[in-house]
Amino acid sequence: MFLKFSPRAMFYGAGGGNDIQWCFSQVKGAVDDDVAEADIISTVEFNHSGELLATGDKGGRVVIFQQEQENKIQSHSRGEYNVYSTFQSHEPEFDYLKSLEIEEKINKIRWLPQKNAAQFLLSTNDKTIKLWKISERDKRPEGYNLKEEDGRFRDPTTVTTLRVPVFRPMDLMVEASPRRIFANAHTYHINSISINSDYETYLSADDLRINLWHLEITDRSFNIVDIKPANMEELTEVITAAEFHPNSCNTFVYSSSKGTIRLCDMRASALCDRHSKLFEEPEDPSNRSFFSEIISSISDVKFSHSGRYMMTRDYLSVKIWDLNMENRPVETYQVHEYLRSKLCSLYENDCIFDKFECCWNGSDSVVMTGSYNNFFRMFDRNTKRDITLEASRENNKPRTVLKPRKVCASGKRKKDEISVDSLDFNKKILHTAWHPKENIIAVATTNNLYIFQDKVN
Amino acid sequence: AGGPGCVVCYWLLGDTQEKEGILPERAEEAKLKAKYPSLGQKPGGSDFLMKRLQKGQKYFDSGDYNMAKAKMKNKQLPSAGPDKNLVTGDHIPTPQDLPQRKSSLVTSKLAGGQVE
Numbered sequence: 001m002f003l004k005f006s007p008r009a010m011f012y013g014a015g016g017g018n019d020i021q022w023c024f025s026q027v028k029g030a031v032d033d034d035v036a037e038a039d040i041i042s043t044v045e046f047n048h049s050g051e052l053l054a055t056g057d058k059g060g061r062v063v064i065f066q067q068e069q070e071n072k073i074q075s076h077s078r079g080e081y082n083v084y085s086t087f088q089s090h091e092p093e094f095d096y097l098k099s100l101e102i103e104e105k106i107n108k109i110r111w112l113p114q115k116n117a118a119q120f121l122l123s124t125n126d127k128t129i130k131l132w133k134i135s136e137r138d139k140r141p142e143g144y145n146l147k148e149e150d151g152r153f154r155d156p157t158t159v160t161t162l163r164v165p166v167f168r169p170m171d172l173m174v175e176a177s178p179r180r181i182f183a184n185a186h187t188y189h190i191n192s193i194s195i196n197s198d199y200e201t202y203l204s205a206d207d208l209r210i211n212l213w214h215l216e217i218t219d220r221s222f223n224i225v226d227i228k229p230a231n232m233e234e235l236t237e238v239i240t241a242a243e244f245h246p247n248s249c250n251t252f253v254y255s256s257s258k259g260t261i262r263l264c265d266m267r268a269s270a271l272c273d274r275h276s277k278l279f280e281e282p283e284d285p286s287n288r289s290f291f292s293e294i295i296s297s298i299s300d301v302k303f304s305h306s307g308r309y310m311m312t313r314d315y316l317s318v319k320i321w322d323l324n325m326e327n328r329p330v331e332t333y334q335v336h337e338y339l340r341s342k343l344c345s346l347y348e349n350d351c352i353f354d355k356f357e358c359c360w361n362g363s364d365s366v367v368m369t370g371s372y373n374n375f376f377r378m379f380d381r382n383t384k385r386d387i388t389l390e391a392s393r394e395n396n397k398p399r400t401v402l403k404p405r406k407v408c409a410s411g412k413r414k415k416d417e418i419s420v421d422s423l424d425f426n427k428k429i430l431h432t433a434w435h436p437k438e439n440i441i442a443v444a445t446t447n448n449l450y451i452f453q454d455k456v457n
Numbered sequence: 458a459g460g461p462g463c464v465v466c467y468w469l470l471g472d473t474q475e476k477e478g479i480l481p482e483r484a485e486e487a488k489l490k491a492k493y494p495s496l497g498q499k500p501g502g503s504d505f506l507m508k509r510l511q512k513g514q515k516y517f518d519s520g521d522y523n524m525a526k527a528k529m530k531n532k533q534l535p536s537a538g539p540d541k542n543l544v545t546g547d548h549i550p551t552p553q554d555l556p557q558r559k560s561s562l563v564t565s566k567l568a569g570g571q572v573e
Contacts, residue, residue, distance in 0.1 A: 028567045029566050029567050030566040038563070038565075039565065039566050039567075041567075055565075055567055057565055057567075059563075059565070061564075061565045063565050063567040063568045083567075083568045086564060086565055086567075086568040188510055189510075189512060207506075207509065207510055208510075232507075235506050235507070235510075236506070237506070238506055238509065238510070257505075257506065287480065287482070289480070289482040289483050289485070289486040290486040290489060290490070290496075291482055291485065291486060292482070294505070340481045340482055340485075341481035341484070341485060342485070343481075343482060343485040343486075343489075344485040344486075344488040344489045344492075347489060348489075348492075353505075447566070449567055
């Protein structure tokens, strides 16, 4: 009835053709096992060129890495990512009126396309979105008439000649400054921000509402979706993610905790409460269980670069939808089906509520998502092959090809396989990102950032 | 070994049993219900959503707290149950219930240390 692809073929990387061999490149972050809460990585995002890689953490900090220029002599690997800038984006707040603690955790970072020398990004916590400008300074003016070099003012009466200040080179300084603060527009917790293809507006989504902003205007935003029921007792679903279409500036989608995706057209009406399309896979009612709705909740939705498809992530699978077909996904990939027989304990330890993200590669041919035990999975849409890899410091010799991992669901465990009961559910990979053009991926474990590249011969 | 009616009956029974055996989800659900018999009838419904919407709320009203202390005199104040996040009627949060806020104005470890 449905098209379900659950490829079992092992991919060992020794095959020819277009198979990618992934190698460890770098790892960032502390080695110690005792993780401070503030260091928990909460978002990872490449910019449009892939030159910059931003991370946000639970402590409200943003760290931006820059890829160094390719070394022509050492053509073994592409440039490494080094720290470019770091700043405190959000700070903890307390809403006294509602007795509400507002976490400084960065939920999402989205880059604006580069228009001039400076870089801009949007970062958001639960309540407030900020536009940050990151600019370089490599010159400074010297030779003022009324000021000494250290800033002290000169007594004007001691000035006998005039000189023209000149710019002299200085060590590169990267400065981050908040240019806009978009606040007080969300009663509930912001889960998504998405920049429109018009590069002038963006949307922010919380559990029940979606707002449309103009990047220049901070004191107003338009509410474009409102699913709050008149009586909160009637609440049955919440918004879990939202994204603008990459090419159509009037189109956006939002996903729900019930596993549906709604596509809206802003030309239809000011308030897009009525969807243009509703994407939902019919469920066999005889399969329904207590867990059905929880595991169908969509934790991430991402358009393909082409704009023709969108991908959703629910607890156990990744689904690819053709925007022209609402009644079922065109492809379904099982991420960790072996967890279906562990749902009881996953509910008890709250892991069933973990929100995994997913991402496309630059050509939309491969999709990637995280799992537990610091495993992450990739699915090749063309070859229908999948692979499980691990982000671990044990594999950290550069240019060593990563060994595929396999989880043994039941029965006799083969050598090199890991049994489901041995998986570490505290080691979750929720956030991954793929370079827009190259085969370079950034994978975040709890507090470390791994960068992997394909083998360059 | 009977007429068609018997065969159909057996097939139906067999199907259900088979289904519960095949469906790991149902087995897991049975496990959960055995552990927590009072678990809500509505599968994965409003309770989760309300909890999600309320994330971050910590009420501490010094007036309520002091009045409750005065009323109770020697008795203990009702302390937070296992689910601290759920706002329920009688429970009055105490200063001890609220976790300490830690300022995080320290450079991220991703930005420091060894580049490997």
